[in-house]
Amino acid sequence: MTTDRLLLLAPRINETGLQLLTAARRRGLRAHTARSWQVPEELRGPGPAHLYGGPLFADAVGQDLGVATLEAPVDWLAALPRELTHRHVECTTLAEARRLRRPAFLKPPVDKLFPARVYPDGSGLPGPDALDDDTLVLVSDIVAFRREYRLFVLDGAVHTASRYAVDGALDVAPLGEDPDGREALAFAADVLSACAEGLPSATVVDIGPTAAGWAVVEANPAWASGGYACDPDRVLDVVLRAAGPATEVAAADRPYCRELPAVVR
Missing domain, CATH: 3.30.1490 (Dna Ligase; domain 1)
Known part of the structure; x- marks a missing residue:
């Protein structure tokens, strides 16, 4: 990946954003936090660009940056078989x-x-x-998840993962320190084997055990998701693919590109 690439983060930076700034700069990328909901003039240029931030930030700067942002279909969760959702x-x-x-x-x-x-x-x-x-x-339907795990997925496989909640309360831990970590990865493999074709190549999937068994919580865009205790470098891999130059989007990912508005200044 060439070092003239820009990673632009939303103004209200979070812990994951700070980690991504560090990881991106370590790779030689131009990584900056925007001061407003616009692309700073000094950062505009011919080089490829990526972004990290919420949907409002993507809508505000995506077209200016020439970025395509990938996201799962809005009905992806509803289309899953009952054995993967238990609701x-x-x-x-x-x-x-x-x-x-x-x-x-x-x-x-x-x-x-x-x-x-x-x-x-x-x-x-x-x-x-x-x-x-x-x-x-x-x-x-209402269901209680005993634990919840975040999976950053790249090319149909878990690239990095973390626990983020226990009994509905924020409780972050690396997957290796969680008693159900191996089960989480096993269920993740089942989910991705069953429905990876319905997801973009770079995305986030949340899962967790319920009283009825392991289930999918939801899917989220990687470019708008917190990394919790995931490996920041591997989170960055997924984010760069999930929100990168529109000219580099693979044919299989084109159906998952978010429709970004043209912003009139």
Whole structure:
């Protein structure tokens, strides 16, 4: 990878961002944190670019940087077989979700348009004056994960992984220090063997054990995901592929490119 490459991070940098800055600079990349939601003039240039930040940052600077950001299909989780989720999950519209009259876990598939949490019913979701009726929502049966693990996936295999929660509370540990670490990797291999063709080549998948067995929590874009106790250098490998030059996107990854808006300044 040539050293004229730029890695631009969102202004509100987190711990993972700091780790990526260090790892990228160690490789000789030009790694910088943006001062605002724009590409700094002094960093514009002909060199290839990558980014790390949330969906709003990707939408704000992606086209200016010439970056393609990969993400799983919005209905990926809902399309998984029941033996990989141990719950009913559907992808529907906000208009339909508002009609729910039972408790459910509700979340936007990618963008954080409203809080992801358990709702008593659909009446607590944003109204049509706040979000369009056709906004997509994932509706899931409520399930408790005893532990949760983050997998950074590259080319259909786990590239690095970490525990990040125990009984719903943040509890970070390297996979080698977790009693269920080997089981996590074994289940991850099963998941990726069954459905890697439905994911981009660089992504994040979260998994964990439930009372009914191991299950997929969700998929997330690598360019917007925390690394927890994952190896920062290996996280960087996945991030660089997941949000890199649009001219370098492999044909198999093109269906997973996020549609980035043209921003008028």
